[in-house]
Amino acid sequence: MENIAQRSINLKSSKKIIGKVLIYIILIMLTVIVFIPFLWMLSTALKSEADVFSWPPDWIPKPVQWNNFVDAWRTMPFTKFLQNTLFVVLLGMVAELISETIVAYGFARFDFPGKNLIFVILLSTMMLPFHVTLIPTFVIWNKLGLIGEFDPLVLRAWTAWGPFYIFLLRQFFMGIPIELDEAAEIDGSSPLQTFLYVLLPQIKPALLAIGVFTFKGYWNDFLGPLIYLGNKEKYTMNIGMYFFLGGINEAPKWNYLMAMSTLIALPVVVLFFIAQKYFIEGIAFTGIKD
Template identity: 45%
Template sequence: MTHTRRVRIELTIKFIIYLILCAGSIIFLLPFLWMVSTSLKPASQVMVYPPKWIPHPLMWINYVKGWTTLPFTLYLENTCIITFSVIAGTLFTASLAAYSFSRLRWPGRDIVFVITLATLMLPSQVTMIPVFLMFRDVGWLDTFKPLTVGAWLGGGAVNIFLIRQFMMTIPVELEEAARLDGCSTLGIYWRIVMPQLKTCLAVVAIFTFLATWNDFMGPLIYLTTPDKYTLALGLQFFQGHYGVTMHYLMAVSLIVMAPCLLLFFLAQKLFVTGIALVGIKG
């Protein structure tokens, strides 16, 4: 008697939870659906109340027209160059530093590690102006270098920390054996340690991709010639462009978002482990 009652109560609670989660899901998805819907509308149906959620006819041409209003293909190229360079630099130099912190002994190592972590507390706005002036003095304004060079010099404290934490969990026996076989430190790092870091490096690469792809302030400060714009900068410029309306704006915005969404669907597991790793270890 009491048992069946308890089961019934439990089922009711589960049903309510399910209902709340479903309602929430719709609310969370609605902005995306709204975006897709707008991007496929003929101009005459954009500013209409009540809105037509499924436009007729479906204007796939909006994507082409929006994309070609400005040289977005060029912006895509620029964004890819910057993003690729930043990811490569981050993976390489952050893992080198992490290896040094977790495996090699050198004077001042622990102090440097603490300083590295302390930079997390420093808002980038503090260093923004002197760094800008420095790049101006070496004549690098309006080039991609200010946006990429930092990644080749350490790759960010979070990434170093994450890779180091991951390295700590790898047993050192394999490395010691390689050392006895006469393998150099660089060889051990590259051939023994790096292959074991695959998951961790993939996580770092994904989050570096998202941050760089969507970065706005960096390009805004450093890139002035329209030919050098990134997608983020191009989109912002597009917004104020004469005659651009919502359906084009949404179409191009969706294209810009697409790689991030695609990456998420392809590597969902990595996202979840990665976030958990950062969240719990940080």
């Protein structure tokens, strides 16, 4: 009796172990699949031009061309493009963080007629395809005489144009007990003081997550700079890359392009690893994606 029971337990646990091993094998295989293109990017970035299309493909560049990074950077005014990108990223990020926090605070802590309807409209704008409003928006900036300037990329950030982030911040505000506000008011703090010293510290994780999201958003943006920045003086990194790629009939310099791609990806990857915890919690919290 005992023996049979023991055996069935053994069977069960060995079945479990096999299941676990299988899961690990699948996960490791997927990890490899995720990494193959990355490694290929790095490997190509370090190859000489002649080696890029060697057949059969070679994983290890010989010799390793470290100066590809420097040479690629010098083919276009990338230092200028980097300054432009950082300018746009910084202005957009700061404006969004401030305006979205204020708007979310309004939605979370105040009641007024029409609030729920407005909030539903706000959420539904997430489903609006970007290209539908693209042309009239371009016309507006054109009428204002700001085509070719950075303005169309950053001024709108002041109007809290990220519905996801407003939603996320509102959730965070609503998670703070209202008694905290009331206690502060009894102690004689003004609404502004309550907001700054009581509520803001509580939503720090959300602000960090949104900081990373918006950094990534402005850094990765391509369409905006493509239609609004006509002058080479004001190109961002991504637009620089687009022209670096060359015309349809030109043969791209793949080792340089991969070196630049690596450099463009680097800041986002580093930032992601630093702020990962908040970043992933942020998405998990709201179910957002960009």
